[in-house]
Amino acid sequence: MKKNLTADMTTGPFFKKIILFSIPLIFTGLLQLVYNTADTVIVGRFAGKQALAAVGSTGSLVALILNVFMGLAMGAGVVTAKYIGAGNMQKVKRCTHTAMLLSVVCGVAVGIIGFFVSGWMLQIMNVEAEILALSTLYLKIYFLGAPGMLIYNFGAAILRSHGDTQRPLYILFLSGIVNIVLNLILVIPVKLGVSGVAIATVVSQYISAALVVVCLLRTDSVIKIHLKELRIHKSELLEIVKIGVPAGIQNSMFFHCECDYSILCKCIR
Secondary structure: OOOOOOOOOOOOOOHHHHHHHHHHHHHHHHHHHHHHHHHHHHHHHHOOHHHHHHHHOOHHHHHHHHHHHHHHHHHHHHHHHHHHHHOOHHHHHHHHHHHHHHHHHHHHHHHHHHHHHHHHHHHHOOOOHHHHHHHHHHHHHHHOOHHHHHHHHHHHHHHHHOOOOHHHHHHHHHHHHHHHHHHHHHHOOOOOOHHHHHHHHHHHHHHHHHHHHHHHHHOOOOOOOOHHHOOOOHHHHHHHHHHHHHHHHHHHOOOOOOOEOOEOOOOOO
């Protein structure tokens, strides 16, 4: 018997459903923190202080650029959930296909822009010259994974809109394990330093993207995607943007820049 991973949030009682829906979300957030910490620990322990400083100096810039697009993923989930609740399956289908194509377009755009402006933005942030080259190298590789990151986040938002918070958690767990293992291999024996950490992150991002796409292709529910039907529907796109852009800008307003004696990093807001 196939296990039902979705929760019907349109009928009560709601308390138990809210708890069961929220627990995987909580663990998803915790796992993301654990994996980010693991990256920092591995690069700091085995690649040296300069590598650690180089990776640490990029966090604010990554958050500034990516959070706007993460907001769009949130908007896609909200709009899809609204039409699921309304029982408008045609609109759900249009939202799902618009969102997934939008994730590819935004991912490619972010990847290209991030790759070419990384060094310039780090200079504006006054990252110290001795780590600037390493920081730029890390970011250039990191932004190559932007399409994978956004595809996963848009896909996960669509799954959650249908009450499924478990599969995004499972996918994150698996891709995170891959990330840690690759970090250990590429940083310790291969000695790639910041490049190894960035490559591990990119690989894990594309794994998570592939898995979430497989989930959406194979599901029997209304959020099933068909590759031939991927297109941007104007009305659904406008709804996603209306909700997602303000959410993304709000997230980007709270980016942080951590400064210490090894990194003089002045963020321009």
